[in-house]
Amino acid sequence: MNSENLGWNAHCAEHFEPYEQQGLAAARVVRAGGGLYALLDGETEQTATLAGHLRQASSPDALPVVGDWVVTDPAAAGVRIEAVLPRRTALKRAAAGGRKSLAGHPSSAQVLAANVDTAVIVCGLDRDYNPRRIERYLTLVYESGATPVIVLNKGDLCPEVEMRRAEIEAIAFGVPVLVTSALGGDGLGELESFLRTGETLVLLGSSGAGKSTLLNRLAGAARQTTAPVSTAVGKGVHTTSHRELFPLPGGALVIDTPGLRELHLWGEGRDGLESTFPDIVALAERCRFGDCRHENEPGCAVRDALATGNLEAARLESYLKQQTQLAYAANRQDLSFQQADKKKWKVISQEIKRWQRDHGDP
Ligand SMILES: Nc1nc2c(ncn2[C@@H]2O[C@H](COP(=O)(O)OP(=O)(O)O)[C@@H](O)[C@H]2O)c(=O)[nH]1
Ligand SMILES: [Mg+2]
Ligand SMILES: [Zn+2]
Incomplete structure (x- = not known):
């Protein structure tokens, strides 16, 4: 087997080029767990660990997952993952358990599989x-x-x-x-x-x-x-x-994959939701108000469709629930930045107050 058969393609080659020039190698993650990664390079399976700088990655979704292409140094002792090549596609959910943040990380997406x-x-x-x-x-x-x-x-x-x-x-x-x-x-x-x-x-x-x-x-x-x-x-x-x-x-x-006990959605925009519910999107375009929440607004085409049996109530409920989850996910990142910002300003304003007190400012 060669790496083409492992899914290596032009996208991988393009991003790997700078590493290749440094004499580094590429392999695909076939299994991950407990800080160990099983890699295939088309010939042998190897067990790898993360290089130090990756262990301190800024965000948990930067860590390798099954399907990722990673970069290793064949000259080093032991197999260590030095980098993860950019993903073409990534299946993400909101991290299970509703944790507020993962070790202070602003994002709480969990990548299930890549590429x-x-x-x-x-x-x-x-x-x-x-x-x-x-x-x-x-x-x-x-x-x-x-x-x-x-x-x-x-x-x-x-x-x-x-x-x-x-x-x-x-x-x-x-x-x-x-x-x-x-x-x-x-x-x-x-x-x-x-x-x-x-x-x-x-x-x-x-x-x-x-x-x-x-x-x-x-x-x-x-x-x-x-x-x-x-x-x-x-x-x-x-x-x-x-x-x-x-x-x-x-x-x-x-x-x-094992079954997901909880599937909380994670997303950056509305594309996923709109692709799943093109019928509701089309109806919503005919609502009287552009920001209609399809609750009890007059002229709501979505509610009308429910009344005439053209839309199932359970499907609308499903749409609204997904919308809430995705909005929450989208706000999540902003929010944790805002919180960090707020904290910074609180410290600064305390400093100013203290300075004013100490210097007898009116
Ligand atoms: N009757 C029937 N049983 C199936 C079929 N596919 C899987 N099963 C059974 O369902 C159980 C769970 O299958 P498994 O492949 O382990 O499910 P997984 O958890 O999705 O991986 C096993 O006992 C399978 O034999 C099917 O098409 N028909
Ligand atoms: Mg199974
Ligand atoms: Zn509406």
Whole structure:
């Protein structure tokens, strides 16, 4: 295998050039955890640590994640990551746990995977089925810059497959919706058509949806452990505990991920939200007020659509919830800068007061 097969492309080459001139090497992160990084350079897998200056990185999203291309020094003793090449795409969520800030860092985004071309949102057609969750994942994917595909898995367990597919197609606005059975093999050929040499595909979705089973099917071998769904709760046992990139024999790369217990969105603008909800965006353009919140304003085209049954209440709720999360995320960075600023001014004004007191200023 060479690095082209690991997804190396013109974008990587361009950003790597200055490092290459210094005799440095590039490799792709296939696994990360506990401060250690498993790297592939097309030949061997190596375990790397971070160079000191990266450990003190200004922001947690500057640290390498699965899918990243990193720079190492072959002349150094041990493998150390000296730099992370700029990401073409990055899947980010708001850091779990609602921490106010990560060790004082102004941003609280967590990067889940980098340099992904296609993001497959896997949803089980069993109790996992949830159109609102698919909408959240769609926004996450649109924000990342990757191309979404939706897979409704466990088709064998669902008597209304075509109804479900139509339901999701109606909210997916052109995103391919595939129905598969990872166990029986139905629909896998269609999914395989999204595997292209040198391109990276990530499997997203709840725990138990069948992501690892799909990966094993696509790889033609058991690469990841899967677990039977407990009949009591209809949920898969957690077997995938970390994100990992697998080069497939056909030349594509697949990242398997564990389910996200919490998916709080992170984004910089409105692009992701607007791509997920083009219907609501179009309606909102016809509201009487440009800043309509679609609550109880007169002339609200969104409310009218609810009343006539042209828009589902649950979908509007989903939109408003995502909007709130994204607005919060966007303000987050500003806010922590403002707070730092406020603190600075407080100190300065105290200094001035003290000076005035000491110098008897009127
Ligand atoms: N009936 C059925 N079971 C499936 C299918 N795909 C996966 N499973 C089962 O669902 C459970 C969870 O699968 P797994 O791949 O570990 O899910 P993951 O958490 O998304 O990686 C396992 O017992 C699988 O055998 C499917 O298409 N049909
Ligand atoms: Mg799994
Ligand atoms: Zn409105």
